[in-house]
């Protein structure tokens with residue numbers, strides 16, 4: 001398969017990477033948190049970052065398949081099971097949400113580089129990836145590995161959930177498994193088994209509880225949609241009751257319970273009130289306004305963020321701005337055809353969509369830096 005075409009807006013200044021400028025404080029913080037982590041994680045992370053800096057050349061001096069295997073063995077040692085299928089985290093800073101990346105390591109690299117700098121400014125910042133790391137683009141193993149390593153090296157700040165492409169059947173049809181087998185032949189199968197085990201231990205959802213003083217805003221993040229009981233869809237499901245009952249620790253979504261399938265696969269639709277199901281939607285459901293409102297109210301949620309659908313502009317809002325649908329890759333099936341975006345949320349500030357380009361991310365970083373410094377100054381003034 002051909003290399004993805006470079007997105008002209010994403011031409012890199014090779015001097016520029018937040019990682020190499022990480023302050024010693026952050027570096028020590030990362031090291032203290034990751035003391036029990038095998039060095040293979042940071043070794044491959046740094047190697048992939050350096051290959052990104054060398055114009056995304058992953059073939060000249062490739063990561064050895066044995067090293068990838070060792071990497072995912074270590075990942076599975078760190079995540080031997082799935083404790084919580086929907087994880088709630090308290091947040092005291094900005095949260096950045098990333099839509100589907102589908103092997104688009106150029107965008108992932110820019111986002112990681114940007115977030116490094118934000119994290120250095122504000123240790124409370126969080127980054128949430130909504131799944132679909134592989135398939136559709138040739139560098140999907142590199143993309144998955146870079147994002148996974150980042151989440152392990154910054155466990156308090158970076159969070160991953162599962163998408164419908166973290167799935168054996170889907171990987172058989174949309175490129176990931178073919179890429180592995182073509183590159184690594186028989187060793188590709190063993191590597192894939194390790195990766196598949198990791199997929200089954202990825203949570204399905206995330207709730208950011210964003211604090212400001214005594215106020216809290218709750219943001220629900222999944223790959224596809226809300227959980228739905230198709231036989232009783234007007235009765236909203238309560239996440240705290242549903243979570244322990246979700247059965248999603250399978251390599252294929254066809255083995256999961258219907259609620260997990262709905263979380264991974266369903267789509268919002270403003271033209272309907274209830275739901276649409278059936279063969280014509282490839283087994284996915286669509287959920288409408290009334291069902292969405294009921295679910296949000298019953299679970300005391302203020303916003304929802306999801307990926308799963310592609311938008312030329314990189315994002316679309318639904319239900320009067322209460323649902324953000326993100327797409328964060330420019331290239332797809334070998335062609336550059338989208339303007340990827342990520343979303344920034346912070347309590348008391350309007351949601352902000354940021355295009356994934358060097359210029360936009362730099363401009364946004366400067367804005368964040370200015371407002372953060374002003375905030376710190378005003379807090380110093382108060383005390």
Ligand SMILES: [Mn+2]
Nearest residue numbers: 132163164308
């Ligand atoms: Mn998807």
